[in-house]
Amino acid sequence: MKRFAQIAAAVCSIALAGQAGAAVINYTDFSSVAGLTLNNNAAQVGNVLRVTPAGYYKSGSAFSTSTVSLASNASFSTFFQFRFTSPGGACDGQGCGADGLVFTVQTVGNNVGGAGSGIGYAGINHSVGIEFDTWNNGGGDHNSSNHIGIDINGNVNSTVLAEVTEADMNAGDIWNVWVDYDGSTNLLEARMNRSGVRPTNAILSLTRNLAADLGTTNAFVGFTSGTGAAFANHDILSWTLEDRFAPIGGGSNSVPEPGSLLLLGTGLALVRVMRKRIR
């Protein structure tokens, strides 16, 4: 029985990893930005989505042109890669470059996100944002110059915040990010690292009824960014989003696998047999 459970679990995990093929948003790179609305200073540059360029007082956002239907109480899972390069202007004592990037789920419109110092996110009501903030604005930032935070309803004073200790995000590395929201438990979790292997532990989590914050489960999803007296290129390199809670393996696991539906079917059949036997 134990062996059977192990096989069933293994088949299920393979099937779940392959489910990324069903993602409603899937940009392996941004050689095409079809399906996105780019606002203010956001632009497609080569194969990247440059939400703001390395220049003084820029702002930008890029959102799905149409809403995504997050059916199960606003559940979603997403994986994306970002990189901040060419930092310049003023420095805040821990590296140079500013202000950062915010992954945003919101219900206002596909053209919002204008304020530079608010990382393009400030003032977007009915929203949740996962901010990657590289500029210390004082108390609202917990005096941190390099942090991740969960922001609600356009407030850049994060509800929860964690210092990113692995490295300075302005150092030019590629960062991998996983954000998962399970609407059945209201648990929102964020993970990040440079290795691309999905971490076991979340760097940040928050229990929150996002469906209530959003007011509807038809949401625009995307990114906002801003620069001020300090700046950097804030680039997205790839992005996948599922319209349900389906944590993504990350790295090469996020590439759609042919036959994943067949594997999923096999996995579900095994689970059904298991359940019958347990009864």
Ligand SMILES: [Ca+2]
């Ligand atoms: Ca900094």
Ligand SMILES: [Ca+2]
């Ligand atoms: Ca800041």
Ligand SMILES: [Ca+2]
């Ligand atoms: Ca902040």
